[in-house]
Every structure is written in C-alpha cells, then in structure tokens.
Amino acid sequence: MPQSYIKRILDARVYDVARETPVDEAMLMSRRLGNRVLFKREDLQPVFSFKLRGAYNKMQKLSPEQLACGVIAASAGNHAQGLALAAQHMGVKATIVMPRTTPQIKVDAVRNRGARVVLHGDSFEEASAQAQKLVAEKSMVYVHPFDDPDIIAGQGTVGMEIVRQCQRPPHAIFVPVGGGGLLAGVAAYVKYVWPQTRLIGVEPEDAACLQLAMRRGRRAILPEVGLFADGCAVAQIGKEPFRVIRETVDEVITATTDEICAAIKDIFEDTRGIAEPAGALALAGLKKYVERTGVKDQDLLAIVSGANTNFDRLRYISERTEIGEQREAVISVTIPERPGSFRAFCSALGRRNITEFNYRYSDPGAALVFLGLSVVPGGTDLAELLADLQQQGYATEDMTDNEMAKLHVRYMVGGRAPASLENESVFRVEFPERPGALLKFLSSLGQSWNISMFHYRNHGAAYGRILLGVQVPRAERREFRVVLDEIGYPWWDETANRAYQLYLGHTPEGAK
Known part of the structure; x- marks a missing residue:
C-alpha cells in the first residue's frame, strides 16, 4: 500500500547532497490566473534537478560490497548528473551509459562530477541495453531512474517538504511525469497527510504513458515518444510507480509543445529562472486545469522539476511561446492577385499586431499569404477575425495547430x-x-x-x-x-x- 512509503520517505537520506528547496509564490501567475500559484523550486538543486534525491537515497541503501563494485545507470540527462554527484560524494565509482545523441553540455556535466561516460546507441533503449550488458560483465549495481522503491522514497522528500513549507493544504499539486518516480513519491506522502488535496500528474501530449496506463488499467508501451520534453520522454510508466499512482493520483493532464514553451516563459517572468521543458510541464498542466475548471482563489502548486536545457533550444522555445499562450495565431489567406489587393487586405486586418507575413507571387489569379498575428488569449478574437475575413470574400484557414506548418512551412513559403x-x-x-x-x-x-x-x-x-x-x-x-x-x-x-x-x-x- 502507498502508506508503506511514509516511513521510507521519513527515513530517506538525501540532505547530505540535496538541499531543501523553497516554495515561492509566483506573483505574476497568481494575478493572471486568479489563484495563489506556488512554485516548488527543484530547479535550484546542485544538479538543477530533483533527481539527485532518489539517486543518493538508493546509494545509501547499498551494502559496502555493492558499493565496492561501483554503480551504473543509463540516462541522457538529470538522473545521470544526480547519480554522478551522489557517487562522487560517497567516493564510489560511477559509470553512466548515455545515447550518442545526448547534448554535449550534459555529457560534460556528468564527466565533471567524476563519472565515467560511455556513449552508446541513438536512444535510451539502446543505452539501457548496453548498461545491462555491463552489469552482467562487471557486477556493477544498476541504479534505475524511477522504477525502484528507494528512488521513489528519495523523490518523495519533495512532498514531505511541501507539507512542511505550505501554510495550508493546497487545492491541487501538479507534478511532471516521465517514468513516475517523482509523482509516486510525492503523491504517497501528500495524500497520507492531506487527503483533500488533489494530486495531478502532467505529461507531454506526445509521451503520455501514464494517461495510457490509467485508461487501460494496466501499463502499456507507447509506439512513439516525443522528444521535446526529453526529461519525461518515457515509453512506459514504471511498474512500482504505477502501483502507487493508481491509488493516490486524482487525474492526469497532458500539455502540448506550445503550452510547455509558454510555461517556460511564465516561469522566467516570475523567477528569472529558465526551466527545461520537463521542468515547466507542471505549470502547463496547472494553467489548463484553471482554464477547464474555472477554479478561483485557491492555492495551486506546481513542481518546477529541472533547469537542464541547452541555450541553443531557447530560440525554438521562444518561437513557440506566443502560440502556446494563445496570444498568436497562424493563418493562411487567399487574396486576389491584382493591384491594390495587398493594401485592401491589410486594411481588413485593421490595427492588429502582425508577427509574421510571408508572401510570394505564384499565380496571376490569386496570392497566398502565410500570416502570424497577435490575438487575445482565451477569447473569441481569432474566430471573429476569420469570420470577418470570410465575410469580406477572403478564403482563410487556421494553421495554428498544424505542426508541419509551424515547424517547416512558415520558413519555406514560396516554394510551390x-x-x-x-x-x-x-x-x-x-x-x-x-x-x-x-x-x-x-x-x-x-x-x-x-x-x-x-x-x-x-x-x-x-x-x-x-x-x-x-x-x-x-x-x-x-x-x-x-x-x-x-x-x-x-x-x-x-x-x-x-x-x-x-x-x-x-x-x-x-x-x-
């Protein structure tokens, strides 16, 4: 039963290396959403992620004989850095098998913690298989990133801190989900102390392995996993986390890439910290929950789980942010190809802020315009604009949710x-x-x-x-x-x- 985790969490050894992170009120988000929004700042850990907690707690449970053999894990990011620091602190040899696709910044971060890095394969699955092979060959101890009771208990100390730090039980706590270790640990502790608080998992829309398992009543493997929120890019929820989650979690929400990008911007504006995509997942889910339920004047807490992202990714994130906030729309409009029609179309748009305007002559009868423009979030602004343009004789199509249009076509207009x-x-x-x-x-x-x-x-x-x-x-x-x-x-x-x-x-x- 989940109650068995309470003692495990209370006894967890994490504070030799981890720090108790603050719960901060997000003043800007609170005003925008009409609720008191709180951030649990796990991005402030020494490795910029909560993963350090579980890794260190697991190593504390190993025998001297096991530690002498060394530890090994397969990871492309935060678990790797957490285990490397834990091993460095304890003077234990650590080997991390990472896919060759891992960004160099993460490879360097693991090496700087004293761990040996083995680059193998193009995916986590290939790296994991190689790690298991090394376990068999060299008798090292494999430290799983999420499917282990000691890992779950270590992550559960996040929930223990939330209970201690909050003035009163929040209406809901939003937790990012990959393999489920963090959600299982937090939910087990919080539901025991505050059964009235809603525990809500948040997954990327293209990596929703928990939602799939909850719908089917059993674990299943996703045929494909999206890679944008790489910290949560898991094809199957962990066996032990799912056992706990199905008894303690109230619901699961999914978030799109655009919504995650918008949440990264929201966190930056309130904290001046830059969360990684997985780190902003919980806030993206919180915002969708408020929009769906209309909840007001409640305490809502989101766990900002990590801040390990490449600087190069910020360009892409910033491009997608306005659409994620529903402040920008992308539309296609057909206008007549004749003198004065371009000006007439701009007049039809009125004084709207245009964020992108792509056009090239391709046909003597009609011209196609690929247009980005600012809209009022959460309202009928876009629908009214499209109806108005159609009434004036313009053929229009909304491309705001067309992934190919946003990823590629907007940069290729004119190539018929x-x-x-x-x-x-x-x-x-x-x-x-x-x-x-x-x-x-x-x-x-x-x-x-x-x-x-x-x-x-x-x-x-x-x-x-x-x-x-x-x-x-x-x-x-x-x-x-x-x-x-x-x-x-x-x-x-x-x-x-x-x-x-x-x-x-x-x-x-x-x-x-």
Missing part, C-alpha cells in the same frame, strides 16, 4: 512545385543530431528515387527534423515506406497535409 514535377510524396523525419547521421539517412535512401524538396532546421535538441519531398511512383510507394522503416528513424507521411498542398505542392488545376 512546378507542374512538371510528378509523383511527389512528402515526409517528415526525425534523426539523431550527431555527426554523420544526416549522411547516413541520405545514403540509406539509395539512388532509386529523386529528392525534390529538402528542408532541415537545427533546433538545438538531441534530434534534428527534416521535411523531405521525394518522387516515388505509385507502384513503388510501399517499397519506399519499407526503406524508411528499415532506416529506423521516426517518420510521418505529410503528402496530404493542407499546409503542403497550399504552399509547396502543385498549383491547383484551373487556377491559371
């Missing part, structure tokens, strides 16, 4: 395919961002098909993204898909995507 181009298929592909990966992808495609479009943009993340146009005759499409599967990178067929058809595909018949 010529009529002579036949059999073009379009695919979105993700590949590990390391030397030689792009060449490997292109080489694996072979020379049977002509590449007709290629767009690549570095977002400062572990994985790169490309948009690929390839001439594939209908009879060979199945063969081409088999080749993509064999390459092994995640891919999506975007040939039917409306953004592609409008801005990059053939000129519609009858338009000339």
Whole structure:
C-alpha cells in the first residue's frame, strides 16, 4: 500500500547532497490566473534537478560490497548528473551509459562530477541495453531512474517538504511525469497527510504513458515518444510507480509543445529562472486545469522539476511561446492577385499586431499569404477575425495547430512545385543530431528515387527534423515506406497535409 512509503520517505537520506528547496509564490501567475500559484523550486538543486534525491537515497541503501563494485545507470540527462554527484560524494565509482545523441553540455556535466561516460546507441533503449550488458560483465549495481522503491522514497522528500513549507493544504499539486518516480513519491506522502488535496500528474501530449496506463488499467508501451520534453520522454510508466499512482493520483493532464514553451516563459517572468521543458510541464498542466475548471482563489502548486536545457533550444522555445499562450495565431489567406489587393487586405486586418507575413507571387489569379498575428488569449478574437475575413470574400484557414506548418512551412513559403514535377510524396523525419547521421539517412535512401524538396532546421535538441519531398511512383510507394522503416528513424507521411498542398505542392488545376 502507498502508506508503506511514509516511513521510507521519513527515513530517506538525501540532505547530505540535496538541499531543501523553497516554495515561492509566483506573483505574476497568481494575478493572471486568479489563484495563489506556488512554485516548488527543484530547479535550484546542485544538479538543477530533483533527481539527485532518489539517486543518493538508493546509494545509501547499498551494502559496502555493492558499493565496492561501483554503480551504473543509463540516462541522457538529470538522473545521470544526480547519480554522478551522489557517487562522487560517497567516493564510489560511477559509470553512466548515455545515447550518442545526448547534448554535449550534459555529457560534460556528468564527466565533471567524476563519472565515467560511455556513449552508446541513438536512444535510451539502446543505452539501457548496453548498461545491462555491463552489469552482467562487471557486477556493477544498476541504479534505475524511477522504477525502484528507494528512488521513489528519495523523490518523495519533495512532498514531505511541501507539507512542511505550505501554510495550508493546497487545492491541487501538479507534478511532471516521465517514468513516475517523482509523482509516486510525492503523491504517497501528500495524500497520507492531506487527503483533500488533489494530486495531478502532467505529461507531454506526445509521451503520455501514464494517461495510457490509467485508461487501460494496466501499463502499456507507447509506439512513439516525443522528444521535446526529453526529461519525461518515457515509453512506459514504471511498474512500482504505477502501483502507487493508481491509488493516490486524482487525474492526469497532458500539455502540448506550445503550452510547455509558454510555461517556460511564465516561469522566467516570475523567477528569472529558465526551466527545461520537463521542468515547466507542471505549470502547463496547472494553467489548463484553471482554464477547464474555472477554479478561483485557491492555492495551486506546481513542481518546477529541472533547469537542464541547452541555450541553443531557447530560440525554438521562444518561437513557440506566443502560440502556446494563445496570444498568436497562424493563418493562411487567399487574396486576389491584382493591384491594390495587398493594401485592401491589410486594411481588413485593421490595427492588429502582425508577427509574421510571408508572401510570394505564384499565380496571376490569386496570392497566398502565410500570416502570424497577435490575438487575445482565451477569447473569441481569432474566430471573429476569420469570420470577418470570410465575410469580406477572403478564403482563410487556421494553421495554428498544424505542426508541419509551424515547424517547416512558415520558413519555406514560396516554394510551390512546378507542374512538371510528378509523383511527389512528402515526409517528415526525425534523426539523431550527431555527426554523420544526416549522411547516413541520405545514403540509406539509395539512388532509386529523386529528392525534390529538402528542408532541415537545427533546433538545438538531441534530434534534428527534416521535411523531405521525394518522387516515388505509385507502384513503388510501399517499397519506399519499407526503406524508411528499415532506416529506423521516426517518420510521418505529410503528402496530404493542407499546409503542403497550399504552399509547396502543385498549383491547383484551373487556377491559371
């Protein structure tokens, strides 16, 4: 039962290396949301993440004989740094197996803590398999990032501190979810002391393994996992965390990439700290909860779980923030191609703040405009604008939720395919961002098909993204898909995507 964790958490040894982090009131967010919003600042730990707590507590439970053999883990980030610091403090040898896609800043951080780093594979699964192989060969002790009672108890000290630091029981506590160790530990302790407080897990929309398990009543494996919130990019919730969570957690909320980016900005504006995507998840869920329920004048607490992010990623995050806040919309508008029509369209927009305006001549009869503009969050502003434009005779389409439009097409407007181009298929592909990966992808495609479009943009993340146009005759499409599967990178067929058809595909018949 979850109550068995209370003594474990009270006895957890974490404060030799971890610090008791503050619970701060977020004044700006409180005013915006009409509630008292609190941040539990786990981003202020020595390794900028809560993971240190569980790792150190686990090592404290090991025997002298086990410690003499050394510890090992597979991790691409925060667990690796937490275990490395814990091992350094205790004078124990630590080996961390990390995917080759791990950003150099995280590799260096682990090495600077005295741990040996082994780079292996392109994914966590490959790194984990190599770690298990080394366990068998060298008898080292494997320290799991979340599926271990001692790890859960260490993370549960976050909940213990919340109970001690808050003036009164909050209405709800929002906790980010990856493998579930933090949520299980916090929920076990808080629900025991404050059964009236709602415990809410928050997951990335594209890595919602807990929501899947709660819906099915058992653990299941996600076929694909999104990589933006890499600290929570887990395909299956942990077995032991799920046992605790299903008895203590009230609900699970998911957040989109745009909503996470908006939450990163919110945390910065209140604290001047830069949370990593997983670190801002809880606040993204808190905001959605307030919008959905209309709750007012309540204490709401979000755990800011970490701040390990690459500086290069901030460019991408800032671009997505305004859409995540519902302050920016992206729309496509068709206007007549004749003198004065451009000015007339701008007049129809009124005094709205335009954030992006992409246009290029492509047809003597009509012009397509890809437009970004500011809107009022949470209102009917965008719907009213679209209705007004349509009433004035403009064909409009909302692209705000079109991932391909936001990732690629907005930077490629004007590249419509010529009529002579036949059999073009379009695919979105993700590949590990390391030397030689792009060449490997292109080489694996072979020379049977002509590449007709290629767009690549570095977002400062572990994985790169490309948009690929390839001439594939209908009879060979199945063969081409088999080749993509064999390459092994995640891919999506975007040939039917409306953004592609409008801005990059053939000129519609009858338009000339």
